Amino acid sequence: MHLIRTLLLLAGLATLAACGDSKFKTYNGPEVTQVYVNKTDRKMYLLHHTKVLESYDIALGFAPQGHKQFEGDGRTPEGVYYIDRRNPNSAYHLSVGISYPNPYDREAARAVGKSPGGDIFIHGQAGKSKGMPPDWTAGCIAVKDKEIEDIYAMLRDGTPIIIAP
Template sequence: MRNRLIVLTIVVVSLFAYTKLMARIGSGSPPPDAPREQQADLIRVYKSERRMVLLKEEVPISTYRISLGQAADAGPKQREGDEKTPEGRYEIDWRNPKSMAHLSLHISYPGPDDRRNAHSNGFPPGGNIMIHGLPNGWGLFGDAHRLWDWTDGCIAVTNTEMRDIWARVPDHTPIDIMP
C-alpha cells in the first residue's frame, strides 16, 4: 500500500510540474485573422446544449461543441469560485496568446449588474472568464475533454477549434450566453 501511495504521489507531482512547465511555454503563435467576410459579428452560447455558434448577420458560420464550468447547470455565475459559467450579454474585450490554455479570448464578465448582485450578497463577482482551448500540453486529449464540464466557468473547445475562433472573432464581438 505504501509503494502505491509513493507512485501515486510521484505521478501527481509530475503531472502538476508538466502542466506548470507547459503553461510557461505557452501555445505558440496565434493564427492570422480570417478575411473580414469570414469573421463573426456575434457569438451565441447555449449552455444547456453545450454548443457555441459564431454568426455573421444572424447566419451561423460555425458551430462548436463546448465544455463549461463544473457547475454550469446550476444557473448563472454569481460569485468568485462558484465554478458557474455566466449568462447574459457580454463582449470579447481582449485576447491572450500566451495564456495557460491554448489561446484565450476574454469575456467582459462581470458587467455592472453582475458586480452589483455579487456585492449585495457579500461576495466578489469573480472574473477571468474566457473562451479557450485545452491547457497547454494537454491538446492530445482533443474531443475527449467534452466528456465532462471541467473549467472554472470558462468556455472550452479543442485547440484546433480555438485557432479557428481566434481568427474569426474580432475584439468587441458581442457574446450572448444563454441557459
C-alpha cells in the first residue's frame, strides 16, 4: 500500500513538473497598447503608450526591402495594422496574426492583377530557421520560440502594430 501511494505521489509531481514547460504563459503587467516594428533595424518593440516594455530581434520576409505588394513577393508589409487572431497550433510554435491585407493593399494588388496574399503573422521558429539566411520568412515577423510565448501572452486582439521601413 505504501508503494502505491509513493508511486501515485511521484506521478502527480511529474504531471505538475510537465505543466511548468507549457508554451502558454500568463502576463499580468501593463497593457501592450502598441507594437512597433523597425524593419531596417530588425527590431520589434512592445509598448505601453510611450514606454518600451520589451524589445526583440526579428527576422523578416526573404525580400525585406519595401512594402508587401502581392502574394509570393517575400516582403513584410509596412503600415498600420492590428493584431487580429491567434494560432496556438502554429507550425512555427505559436503565432499572432496581423490584419494584412487592408483595403488599400487589396486594391493595390488588384490593380496589377494579383492577389495581395495574407496569413502574415508574428511567429516563432520551431527549428525552421536553421541553415536559412537571416531573413527567411515568406513575409512574416519571426522571433525565438521562447519570445513568441511571451508575446502571445502579452498581445491582445485589436492591438495596433506599426510596421516601419
